[in-house]
Amino acid sequence: MKVAVVGATGLVGTKMLQVLAERNFPVTELIPVASERSVGKEITFKGKQFKIVSVADAIKQKPDVAIFSAGGSTSLEQAPLFAAAGTTVIDNSSAWRMDPTKKLVVPEVNADVLTADDKIIANPNCSTIQMVVALKPLHDKYKVKRIVVSTYQSVTGTGVKAVDQLFNERAGIEGAMAYPYKIDLNVLPQIDVFTDNGYTKEEIKMIKETQKIMGDDSIKVTATTVRIPVMGGHSESLNIEFVNDFDLTEVRELLSNAPGVIVTDDIANLKYPMPLDAHDKDEVFVGRIRRDESQANTLNCWVVADNLRKGAATNAVQIAEYLASKNLIGQAVEA
Numbered sequence: 001m002k003v004a005v006v007g008a009t010g011l012v013g014t015k016m017l018q019v020l021a022e023r024n025f026p027v028t029e030l031i032p033v034a035s036e037r038s039v040g041k042e043i044t045f046k047g048k049q050f051k052i053v054s055v056a057d058a059i060k061q062k063p064d065v066a067i068f069s070a071g072g073s074t075s076l077e078q079a080p081l082f083a084a085a086g087t088t089v090i091d092n093s094s095a096w097r098m099d100p101t102k103k104l105v106v107p108e109v110n111a112d113v114l115t116a117d118d119k120i121i122a123n124p125n126c127s128t129i130q131m132v133v134a135l136k137p138l139h140d141k142y143k144v145k146r147i148v149v150s151t152y153q154s155v156t157g158t159g160v161k162a163v164d165q166l167f168n169e170r171a172g173i174e175g176a177m178a179y180p181y182k183i184d185l186n187v188l189p190q191i192d193v194f195t196d197n198g199y200t201k202e203e204i205k206m207i208k209e210t211q212k213i214m215g216d217d218s219i220k221v222t223a224t225t226v227r228i229p230v231m232g233g234h235s236e237s238l239n240i241e242f243v244n245d246f247d248l249t250e251v252r253e254l255l256s257n258a259p260g261v262i263v264t265d266d267i268a269n270l271k272y273p274m275p276l277d278a279h280d281k282d283e284v285f286v287g288r289i290r291r292d293e294s295q296a297n298t299l300n301c302w303v304v305a306d307n308l309r310k311g312a313a314t315n316a317v318q319i320a321e322y323l324a325s326k327n328l329i330g331q332a333v334e335a
């Protein structure tokens with residue numbers, strides 16, 4: 001398959017190339033794309049060098065699949081041009097996620113909504129992806145009523161500039177700021193911009209995207225999203241109220257058997273999920289599983305995943321794998 005990676009020099013794009021290679025996605029031709037600044041530079045894929053091309057040149061080559069991680073405005077402008085050329089676009093930005101004509105997909109949860117007519121498919125927000133992977137087996141059994149989620153998100157979620165800020169601060173070097181404040185030795189209770197109701201856009205994404213992916217607008221979600229100075233992945237504290245009561249042993253079993261989930265929950269031996277362990281893994285790790293004793297039918301747990309992998313690159317490649325396995329990648333042109 002002819003595969004374009006748009007944003008190939010970025011944090012997600014670099015991980016995308018790594019995941020495509022590791023999972024042996026059938027790439028017969030790779031088209032790495034970045035901004036005009038990077039055109040002509042080289043990247044390595046499976047031991048070979050490839051020259052970065054512009055978006056316009058990539059569209060001319062009519063790739064079968066284009067995986068985008070180049071920001072919302074690039075996606076809004078360029079994804080329809082790829083789709084019009086017959087390319088299936090899988091987009092990591094927030095540009096298309098809440099568009100009612102576009103599917104928002106986490107393969108473990110709702111891959112079955114995809115059809116050959118879907119030419120622009122949205123990859124959800126990283127913090128939403130790991131949450132719904134853990135929720136799905138529990139929702140199927142006990143029906144989720146309300147979720148209270150607090151996140152502890154890695155600086156890698158903001159891109160190269162934020163990682164540079166953290167390490168510059170650590171080394172005492174003055175450099176460009178990705179955040180309004182120092183991030184090293186600090187915690188920022190703000191991810192993305194604030195909206196009129198006092199929530200940030202990241203928090204609103206977690207609410208709306210969860211309902212869309214789970215196909216259930218009755219699920220209530222409230223979120224507080226927080227940036228912390230770690231690298232390996234995002235962590236989340238979930239408090240989940242179900243319609244029906246649960247048995248803790250069964251909850252552990254359901255999670256252990258769920259696709260893409262690893263239960264790390266052995267408090268006697270101080271085993272619980274941490275970003276250092278989740279780093280560079282594709283799975284979602286769940287631990288600290290316990291009953292909320294203050295309220296009926298309510299569970300607490302702790303969910304960790306590598307935001308650049310399952311939260312972005314791996315999820316996008318899994319969507320491509322699903323489309324390929326069902327023969328849903330064709331040259332039909334988006335209307």
Ligand SMILES: NC(=O)c1ccc[n+]([C@@H]2O[C@H](COP(=O)([O-])OP(=O)(O)OC[C@H]3O[C@@H](n4cnc5c(N)ncnc54)[C@H](OP(=O)(O)O)[C@@H]3O)[C@@H](O)[C@H]2O)c1
Binds near residue numbers: 007034039074093307
């Ligand atoms: N980081 C995460 O955990 C995460 C998770 C899910 C989704 N995302 C989304 O993925 C996207 C990229 O995130 P990132 O963290 O990888 O950011 P990043 O490290 O800043 O990389 C941005 C990439 O986009 C390219 N780009 C910028 N403007 C472009 C243009 N006009 N045309 C073509 N390419 C352009 C850049 O190319 P140059 O090198 O030439 O500038 C670079 O390859 C964002 O939309 C983000 O919201 C990120």
